[in-house]
Amino acid sequence: MPTLAHTIDGLKALAGTDLGRTGWMEITQERVNTFADATGDHQWIHTDPEKAKEGPFGRTIAHGYLTLSLIIPLFEELLEVSGTSMSVNYGLDKVRFPSPVPVGAKIRLHGTVASVEEVKGNAVQLHLTFTVEVDGSDKPACVAEAIYRHYA
Template sequence: MPVTAHGLDALTALSGADLGHTAWREITQQRVNTFADATDDHQWIHTDPEKARTGPFGGPIAHGYLTLSLVIPMFGELLEITGISMSVNYGLDKVRFPSPVPVGAKLRLHGAVGTVEEIKGNGVHMPLTFTIEVEGSAKPACVAHAVYRHYA
């Protein structure tokens, strides 16, 4: 169940909150291939399972940006925002990909809220740290420092 925040005051009250973890989701070769088609990134380490078996990762891996893009659907499992007129993805301050995501791996998202601050225009600036974990791995697949802005 996601945390629910209704309005700007509730978002501000989330400063420093741990939003917990999402459910696990599997990364399939079909998802990797679909992402490759959408981005025109058909590098063999992602899309050629036979060749990838002899490569540096022992099999095909997901694109780093595919992994990062999963923050969007998974974030909805952590936080539901109501009582505002608009939310915008303001950007990313830092993104790292500490370990690869093998096809067949399961991922989940952990979210933590930084200090939420009021901004001009009747809104809040909300920094978040997202960590995409790989089941069974000590290292995360992705750590991203994201910023959202929400307006009344």
């Protein structure tokens, strides 16, 4: 069940809140191939399972940017915002990919609201720390500091 925020004041109150973790999402070869088609990145470590068996990861892996992009649908499991006129992804301050996501692995998202600040235009800006965890791995696949703006 996601954390609910119904107003700008409700969002302000989330500063320092650990939003918890999502459910697990399996990373399939089909998803990786679709991402490769959308971005034009058909590097064999992502799209050629036979060749990848002999490669550094022993099998195909998800693109780092695919892993990053999956934060968006996973984040919906952590925070539900209503009572605002518009919400936008304002950007990223820092992104790292400490370990790969092998095809067939399951990932989940851990999110924390690091801080909240008021911004011009009757809005608040949430600074979020996201960690994409891989089932069975001690190292995260992605750690990102993201910024979202919500307008009253």
